[in-house]
Amino acid sequence: xxxxxxxxxxxxxxxxxxxxxxxxVASGALVSGQMVPSVRELAKTLAINPxxxxxxxxxxxxxxxxxxxxxxxxxxxxxxKRSCVSQRLQLIQERLELVVEExxxxxxxxxxxxxxxxxxxxxxAAGSSKLADEERT
Amino acid sequence: xxxxxxxxxxxxxxxxxxxxxxxxVASGALVSGQMVPSVRELAKTLAINPxxxxxxxxxxxxxxxxxxxxxxxxxxxxxxKRSCVSQRLQLIQERLELVVEExxxxxxxxxxxxxxxxxxxxxxAAGSSKLADEERT
Amino acid sequence: xxxxxxxxxxxxxxxxxxxxxxxxVASGALVSGQMVPSVRELAKTLAINPxxxxxxxxxxxxxxxxxxxxxxxxxxxxxxKRSCVSQRLQLIQERLELVVEExxxxxxxxxxxxxxxxxxxxxxAAGSSKLADEERT
Amino acid sequence: xxxxxxxxxxxxxxxxxxxxxxxxVASGALVSGQMVPSVRELAKTLAINPxxxxxxxxxxxxxxxxxxxxxxxxxxxxxxKRSCVSQRLQLIQERLELVVEExxxxxxxxxxxxxxxxxxxxxxAAGSSKLADEERT
DNA sequence: GTGGTCTAGACCACC
DNA sequence: GTGGTCTAGACCACG
Numbered sequence: 001x002x003x004x005x006x007x008x009x010x011x012x013x014x015x016x017x018x019x020x021x022x023x024x025v026a027s028g029a030l031v032s033g034q035m036v037p038s039v040r041e042l043a044k045t046l047a048i049n050p051x052x053x054x055x056x057x058x059x060x061x062x063x064x065x066x067x068x069x070x071x072x073x074x075x076x077x078x079x080x081k082r083s084c085v086s087q088r089l090q091l092i093q094e095r096l097e098l099v100v101e102e103x104x105x106x107x108x109x110x111x112x113x114x115x116x117x118x119x120x121x122x123x124x125a126a127g128s129s130k131l132a133d134e135e136r137t
Numbered sequence: 138x139x140x141x142x143x144x145x146x147x148x149x150x151x152x153x154x155x156x157x158x159x160x161x162v163a164s165g166a167l168v169s170g171q172m173v174p175s176v177r178e179l180a181k182t183l184a185i186n187p188x189x190x191x192x193x194x195x196x197x198x199x200x201x202x203x204x205x206x207x208x209x210x211x212x213x214x215x216x217x218k219r220s221c222v223s224q225r226l227q228l229i230q231e232r233l234e235l236v237v238e239e240x241x242x243x244x245x246x247x248x249x250x251x252x253x254x255x256x257x258x259x260x261x262a263a264g265s266s267k268l269a270d271e272e273r274t
Numbered sequence: 275x276x277x278x279x280x281x282x283x284x285x286x287x288x289x290x291x292x293x294x295x296x297x298x299v300a301s302g303a304l305v306s307g308q309m310v311p312s313v314r315e316l317a318k319t320l321a322i323n324p325x326x327x328x329x330x331x332x333x334x335x336x337x338x339x340x341x342x343x344x345x346x347x348x349x350x351x352x353x354x355k356r357s358c359v360s361q362r363l364q365l366i367q368e369r370l371e372l373v374v375e376e377x378x379x380x381x382x383x384x385x386x387x388x389x390x391x392x393x394x395x396x397x398x399a400a401g402s403s404k405l406a407d408e409e410r411t
Numbered sequence: 412x413x414x415x416x417x418x419x420x421x422x423x424x425x426x427x428x429x430x431x432x433x434x435x436v437a438s439g440a441l442v443s444g445q446m447v448p449s450v451r452e453l454a455k456t457l458a459i460n461p462x463x464x465x466x467x468x469x470x471x472x473x474x475x476x477x478x479x480x481x482x483x484x485x486x487x488x489x490x491x492k493r494s495c496v497s498q499r500l501q502l503i504q505e506r507l508e509l510v511v512e513e514x515x516x517x518x519x520x521x522x523x524x525x526x527x528x529x530x531x532x533x534x535x536a537a538g539s540s541k542l543a544d545e546e547r548t
Numbered sequence: 549g550t551g552g553t554c555t556a557g558a559c560c561a562c563c
Numbered sequence: 564g565t566g567g568t569c570t571a572g573a574c575c576a577c578g
Contacts, residue, residue, distance in 0.1 A: 012553060026243070038565060049555045054566075062336065069418045071460075071563030071565050085243075092240050093253060099232045100257040101264075106163065106225050110258055116230060117254050120237040121247055127238075144343045149577060186345075186578045286568060300517070312550065323570045328551075345550050345578035359517075366514050367527060373506045374531040375538075380437065380499050384532055390504060391528050394511040395521055401512075423562060460563050550577075556570100563565075 001030055001037075005046055013048060017056035018063075025065060025076060026084040035075045036066065138167055138174075142183055150185060154193035155200075162202060162213060163221040172212045173203065275304055275311075279320055287322060291330035292337075299339060299350060300358040309349045310340065412441055412448075416457055424459060428467035433476060436487060437495040446486045447477065 003020045005013055024030040036042075039057060043050040057074055060066040065084065067077040103113045140157045142150055161167040173179075176194060180187040194211060197203040202221065204214040240250045277294045279287055298304040310316075313331060317324040331348055334340040339358065341351040377387045414431045416424055435441040447453075450468060454461040468485060471477040476495065478488040514524045 007554095014553080039567095040565085051556085052554065054568095055553090057566085067419045068566060069563095070424055071561090072418070073565055088243050089245075092236060092243060092245075093257075095232070095236045096240075096250075096253055097257045097260070099229060099236060100254070101261045102225075103229050103233075104258075104261050106222075106229060108226075108229075110262065113233075113258065114254075116233055117237070117251075120230075120234045121250065123234070124238045124241050125247065144346070144578095145341045150344055151577080189578055192578090281569095288568080313552095314550085325571085326569065328553095329568090331551085342551060345576090347550060362517050363519075366510060366517060366519075367531075369506070369510045370514075370524075370527055371531045371534070373503060373510060374528070375535045376499075377503050377507075378535050380496075380503060382500075382503075384536065387507075387532065388528075390507055391511070391525075394504075394508045395524065397508070398512045398515050399521065418563095425562080463563055466562090551575105552577105553573100553575080555573080558568100558570080560568080561566090 003042075003046065005048065013052050014056040014059065017053065018059050021056070021060055022063075022065060022084045022087070025080050026088050028081070030076050032076050032078045032080055035073050038073050140179075140183065142185065151189050151193040151196065154190065155196050158193070158197055159200075159202060159221045159224070162217050163225050165218070167213050169213050169215045169217055172210055175210050277316075277320065279322065287326050288330040288333065291327065292333050295330070295334055296337075296339060296358045296361070299354050300362050302355070304350050306350050306352045306354055309347050312347050414453075414457065416459065425463050425467040425470065428464065429470050429474075432467070432471055433474075433495045433498070436476060436491050437499050439492070441487050443487050443489045443491055446484055449484050 001021075001024050003017060003024075005016055007013060009016075021030065021036070030036070036057075037045070039050050039053045042048075043053045046053070057066055061068065061074075064077060065080045066074045068074050100113065103116075104110070108116075138158075138161050140154060140161075142153055144150060158167065158173070167173070173194075174182070176187050176190045179185075180190045183190075194203060198205065198211075201214060202217045203211045205211055237250060240253075241247070245253075275295075275298050277291060277298075279290055281287060283290075295304065295310070304310070310331075311319070313324050313327045316322075317327045320327070331340055335342065335348075338351060339354045340348045342348050374387065377390075378384075382390075412432075412435050414428060414435075416427055418424060432441065432447070441447070447468075448456070450461050450464045453459075454464045457464075468477060472479065472485075475488060476491045477485045479485055511524060514527075515521075519527075
């Protein structure tokens, strides 16, 4: 599992952790039942106050992503992957809906929006395939 | 000009005002040279602290949307419309790019994304035309 | 609104606050839209660290009971009463179910349980009416 | 004797063990004089830290349920059954009292509570008789 | 004035 | 060793 924090980007640190853990669960980098680093350990590796990690883990617990095993630590709860993935897809859907709405409100024709969309798709596909190529080397 | 504030949606109130003024300029509801309400007046009609209006106007000034006429108040600067429109289109473009990127990262196929996009387009087109119909009555 | 804290009863302080606020909402002592004391104020009156109050309010927010109004404080969200009441009734129902289950498992006959239940009902009714009488004086 | 542990349900593991041993004594699955598994043995079968078993046994000793036989281990003390049964009945009584009290406080009428109680009784009776049927097969 | 975040350090129960 | 709670004090954005 890889977590990286940017303390100066406006998003609260605990929130960054929450998102990245959910992202890791959704992408399969963290599987159900797997232990996550202890509060103190993660705090040390990220050079962050343990309270902040604690808070992130609390949020993840109340979102049903983590479960604590008494005295042993925290692990990814069963079923977490499914909920994280569906959450993520729903988020994307909502944002797509929103940007389309704003585009139409701004006076863009559906065809103009469609062209922008296809352009974005081409650029991103190119970028990611380039990345994949680089990884292959 | 129509401005509506929601004090409990997380977005700072001054930011809500900035966005809605820019929106109104971009859509033509506010034209260059037109005076905007004074700080005190707007504060009273929105039932909001004058400091907040003041701050919103400051941001709009430094963004080149408003200009102070000494002793007479504020008016929409010449050329504001063009910059607001282009800002808006750029913002939409960026967000579209971003949501496409996330969708691909989440493992969606381009065709799935395209289907979501077309669905959103249909729904929004239907919604807005219905709204226009209602306005016509 | 009346909140009283017992720092030595095992239940975390923030949890005691959460429960009592929900209780007050359910009983109508706090109505939708009403402001609750500010974090600092409540902290002072209860002689408790503001962080602890903050935490209680956070929980109440994520439970949909409170909403923050930017820069002005927190108020009871619309619809909070309904959800608090239904939560409470559901809790009572679950506990009743549980105690009946345990009673039967312990070998008690339904009639014995019923007698205990009626006894409890009589005692509580007597106690509460006595209380009501005392309040009347 | 059957003991099952859930490390992620919030109740301390040693407490879960204490309850289940008392339950087994009350129900007759463990009779006075019968030896209980050694700390190490139970720790191994439950895959739990021996310290935890040790603590559970300590509590059971101070509650008068278990007795140490020097060098031979622990056995159920004489009279343990009676005290476990009475403890259990008292606990049930208390909880019934409490739930009735809360129900009345929540504004429920005695008749409503009674209806809930009878409903719970029916459901549990049905559930347990079905279980008994299944066991018979 | 308001809430929100973060740090530092302490204490506790549990395993 | 683990997580959970609490205190104290600081800083920030917002109104």
